[in-house]
Amino acid sequence: MRTRALRAGTGLTSFAAIAATVVLAAPSAQASVSSVSVSGVLHTVGTTYTITAKIGGVSGLLPVAFSDNGNKLETSPVLPNPLTGTAKIEWTPSSAGQHVITATQGFSTKSVAIDVREKSPITGSASGGSSNLGSGSASGSGEFLGGVIAGSS
Structure with missing residues (x-):
C-alpha cells in the first residue's frame, strides 16, 4: 500500500515539474499594443479621425478596446487586422x-x-451676378480668432 502511495506521489511531482517546464518554456503569447496614433494634425470638434493601434506579439485574435478620456468609444472593441497588425476605429470628438x-x-x-x-x-461675402431681372449680392460678418481678423470693430 505504501509503495502505491509513493509511486502516486512521485508521479504527481513529476507531472507538476514537466507542466511547469512547459509553461516556462512556452513562447510569450501575450497581447501587446506597441503604439496608438490619431490621423490628422490639427484636431477640431465634429471632425472624424481614424485611431490606429499597432499590435505586437501573438495577439491577432484578441480584441482591442478604445477609449476617449476613459470613456469607451461606441464601436469599441474591434478585432485587429492580422495582415497589417493594426486595429482601427473612427473617432469624432464632441468637445x-x-x-x-x-x-x-x-x-x-x-x-x-x-x-x-x-x-x-x-x-465671408460674395457679390455679383446680373441678368435682365436685376442683380444681387450677399454679405456676412462674424468673428474669427476673437475679432483679430475681419468683423471686429
Missing part, C-alpha cells in the same frame, strides 16, 4: 480640450494625448 485616447488589448495599454479645438466660425 474641445485635451483628449487622452487609449488602446487596450489584454493587459497591454498605450495612450496618446490629443488637443482638440473648437471649430472656427468663418464668414
Whole structure:
C-alpha cells in the first residue's frame, strides 16, 4: 500500500515539474499594443479621425478596446487586422480640450494625448451676378480668432 502511495506521489511531482517546464518554456503569447496614433494634425470638434493601434506579439485574435478620456468609444472593441497588425476605429470628438485616447488589448495599454479645438466660425461675402431681372449680392460678418481678423470693430 505504501509503495502505491509513493509511486502516486512521485508521479504527481513529476507531472507538476514537466507542466511547469512547459509553461516556462512556452513562447510569450501575450497581447501587446506597441503604439496608438490619431490621423490628422490639427484636431477640431465634429471632425472624424481614424485611431490606429499597432499590435505586437501573438495577439491577432484578441480584441482591442478604445477609449476617449476613459470613456469607451461606441464601436469599441474591434478585432485587429492580422495582415497589417493594426486595429482601427473612427473617432469624432464632441468637445474641445485635451483628449487622452487609449488602446487596450489584454493587459497591454498605450495612450496618446490629443488637443482638440473648437471649430472656427468663418464668414465671408460674395457679390455679383446680373441678368435682365436685376442683380444681387450677399454679405456676412462674424468673428474669427476673437475679432483679430475681419468683423471686429
